[in-house]
Amino acid sequence: MELAGVFKYLYEQLAATGLPQVWVDIIALAVLAVVIFGFLALVVLFLVWVERKVSAHIQQRLGPMRTGWHGWLQTIVDAIKMLQKEDITPVTADRPVFYWAPIIAFVAAFLVYIVMPFGDGLIVSDLNIGILFILAITTFTVISLLMAGWGSNNKYALLGGMRSAAQVVSYEVPMVISVLPVILFVGSLSMVDIVQSQAQIYQWYVFRLPFGPIAFLMYLISATAEINRTPFDLPEAEQELVAGFFVEYSGMKFAMFYLAEFINMFTVSAIGATLFLGGWQGPLLPSWMWFLIKTFGLVLVFMWFRWTYPRVRVDQLMEFSWKFLMPVGFANLILAGWMKYSGWFNW
């Protein structure tokens, strides 16, 4: 009995009550949304704690230790504190823009999970444009960052917002290019199809030499930039821009940005796991567990990056994207296309 079965059973019970079909669908979807929201909230709480522990151990200290066993309650306590904080809006802020920015960031981060295959059959909706949908939705983040930067009416925030707009737009391109070889081989944009084409470990796209590893590395790099983490955390560069676009945010609005940030990290890891590491495919363990293992593995890689690298400068960031990643990505795409065409490595 898999988790998918549970959902299916609930849906059937609901349908059996004799409600009109529309209502059944709405209730079912609402339940799913709440479940996913709860799951993501838990994931974020866990990730924040993991981040603190990982950073602490990289830096030869212990991290939170006082609240619960090895501080596992720390993020819950922090979240409670955050909820109690006063929600300050600067007098000079552009109120509607300032107000909606964190909500858009959060919704954009959340929407992606409509097409995320958590396990065998564990997917809200298997859209036939799955990966395209994800790439389109994640771009929404940039709008929220721009809104936050502009709406705060603060120079640091504006600089941060502008930086992030430039950054996310420039790294969107290599990210898409790094995903294209996979789509080329699968022949479908559906997330489920992508996972199912990687049934055996040698079929994982990361192991398909020579284009697979290159695409995967490119994906990792551009994803790091997409989610604004070190070495590409310029939009919120603490030492230069104090806190970048969310310098004026406090309380729950700040928490929403924070939440969105960690959800985004989980998202890009999940996409990476799905596209390159076989998604939920794996022996013995239930499929959703494999999905989580792979995703958290990638999350750890992102954390490892963050706590070891310095930050690049804004012009170097752009140069790296346009002058290095793009040519490499296109060459890789051509290579993959040629391989597909010539029929080599078509496992």
Added chain:
Amino acid sequence: MSTQGLRTEEFTVNMGPHHPSTHGVCRFVLTMDGEVIIKAEPVIGYLHRALEKICENRTWPQCIPVMDRFEYCTGMSTNMVFALAVEKLAAVEIPERAQYLRVIMLELNRIASHLIWYGTTALDLGAITPFLYAFREREDILDLFEMTCGQRLTYNYIRIGGVAKDIPPEFVPKCKKFLAEFDQRVDDYEGLLTENPIFIARNKNVGVLSKEMAVAYAVSGPSLRASGVRHDLRRDDPYGIYDRFQFNIPVFHNGDCYDRYKVRMQEMRESAKIVRQALEQMPEGDITARISAAFKAKAGEVYSRIENSRGEMGVYIQADGKSKKPMRVRMRGGSYNQLQVMPEIVKGHKIADVVAIMASLDIIMPEVDR
């Protein structure tokens, strides 16, 4: 869309005085074109405590605690430079053991200060981990200081005529243990940053300080040596017993942030070398010359200077020979000149480089504002 009527505009950013990377309370008024700096104007004085004036109202020994606050990253050096000046005026003989203790403390303090610099430099470039690595070793040094003089920041240890206390018996073994590990630790630090491509990209050819400009602005210390001038007061104008030790003076020639980084990294190793020699040669004996607490310095004026971790640190004193207090005290800190050179070398760089340059020049504000 027509671009007619659209224009770009310079804008002003106030960086500081409360900014995460201005190392204290320095304020820069930056005129920027997008991310590029057109003009940078340092505004100082936020940390002015009138230390020089305060000294005029205190007796000679009472000035030492004031000196601790002059430059709180290297409290030993500030004690030392004032003690040297007064000893010159009063012509006091310093016992041998005290001389060695002074050198040990000064060099350990230099290492501690460079460790702060290393940590904050990495932090300013966005790498957080090196900071905590550096502070682990700094902690060892501070422990050594604490067991010697009971203080961790404002030491009040080097006094007029010698030092305040003898070292406890467990000091030498603990110090030796620290030194034995230290080279390995510096290798660790270098492993984190020196060859890191991002670090190199952020520092190479950034904030180039030419030899001529460095000399013209009287920049001193590691920042000067990174611009190709071999000038180190420990060798060129030896004070205390520095002429007895073997050590190298690292010099690099590009004058960019990366060279300033390398100079300081090597200096830490050299300082460790000096401490090792001093520990071996240190004799037993008195730790302070006998002078009364209410002594009067002879009338006259004197300038003493030492090589601090941030350049030449000096104290100029006038004494009238009648009162128990100095008539006039004037302090010089290396950071002041390094800060003056900032507006020149940040022009045309990005805002992120301002942070990198300021970190690499190792400016700290108490020394600037006094």
